Amino acid sequence: MPDNPHALPGQVFALPGQRLIALEGRDAAVFAQAQFMNDVKALADGHWQWSGWLTPKGRAIALFALLRLSDQRVWLAMPDADADALVEALKRFVFRSKLALCVREDLVIEGRFGAPERAAGPAIGGDADGIVELDLSGDGDARTLRIVPATQAAAADEALAARWALADLRHGLPRLPASQAGQWTPQQLSLDRLRGYSVKKGCYPGQEIVARTHFLGKAKRGLALFATAAPVAAGTEVRGESAALGTVAASASDGATHLALAVLPLERAEGSAWIDGQPAQEIALLDGLAR
Template sequence: MNDVKAIAPGQWQWSGWLTPKGRVIALFLLLKLDEQTLWLVVPDADPAALCAALRRFVFRSKVVLEVRNDLQVEGRFGAPVQAHGHALAADGSGDIELDMGSGHAARCLRITSTSTASVDAHADARWAMHDLEHGLPRLPASQAEHWTPQQLSLERLRAFSVKKGCYPGQEIVARTHFLGKAKRGLILVESPCPLEVGAELRTENTALGNVIATADADGRHLALVVGPLDRESSPLTINGQSVREAALLDGLAR
């Protein structure tokens, strides 16, 4: 749902795959290695299913789509060695480095065929917390195909285009934008206890929306909710427990 031609070789951007009704199936990082090579880094969706869906739109025999099972993606908190912003960096071994940080924390991703990193559940949880704090929705399978890019506030990531034509759902996305009908977006809330996807965010008398993503680390519990952008300030609860709305941070747009 973004324009590949708008990025130069050696750059990356957020993008996604939509249903014809403009609902987000998957959100991913789109890397343009050169004029002939694009990579998709898919944080949450099933890459094999996404690849199969995209193959339906291949009309030229020279286009090849495949899942790179020979590569791993590893992340760490810390400044990238070379990558910066939307400029990726490749080293002599063929590894690709991406800047995933913001003004609030330095992070980098590395795509490699020789990973020696071990699984660190605590680091994974901190990474997810950082994503949610910056309005990057981590969509479980239950939330795929439910939300428009505007409802997921993906303009914060520059993850969709209202000018590029000919992608599934483009007409609905553009109409929503130009008619000013984006009434719902992401709300970040913090809770004293863990929350579950699907739980309802409420004021005293009104249901505002449902949790679409959660993260828990270091004694903190965050959730993203799709809810009304224009609403009065009032106490919020989830499952009868008071929660606090927090401001979304900037810095992950590419």
């Protein structure tokens, strides 16, 4: 039985705030390889991966699912960042590349709790109606992300959208609000769990910091998941019994369950934790979202 009575098998619902950026043209995949933190060149056509765009200092500006449809068509399914602002920022790096960047207003992103009909693992699914599927299933949670024409958009369901965000956090997918953009390295966000970045692919913004941290073994912090009795905001301090431990990077709530992903030292003494003055119970992250 699903843990949310609204989560009927097959029910499709809107994912508010999620938007699609398209890179199209002869140099689409080449541009994505040069700008984003995962290895687009090694990704086969018709497959997708987690990725992101970093500052020169190796901090995550935006995280997204990158779909390589072909050498000339790359899509970014963007859950949190300001897609319009990101497109304008990326355009400054196009130079002489044969490439068009835009937010696809004619396409919307939806969710469904249940296994995809055509997608599997990193393989993208599609049908004759123009619906594209991604398999976001993880441990104990089958999920399908759908990209569909706006004319076929599903209705909003606040409860289901909240449950979706909670599932993201349970699997260690940070849902970064604007206040946390540019704050954290991929290692601090434990994006190795999602195979979300590459240390071998060559140059991209922030690559030197990411690679140095990896090869010198200097990653000292990572994600920890906490449940609290009431919602907490990203940016809130996590405190131990005698000192500050770290900071909440992302949070989600459905009114009954309240979760927070915090960046904390990888090596720390066991003990109680508090967030915003309330006890916080650490719970294990789920696996299965790596692609």
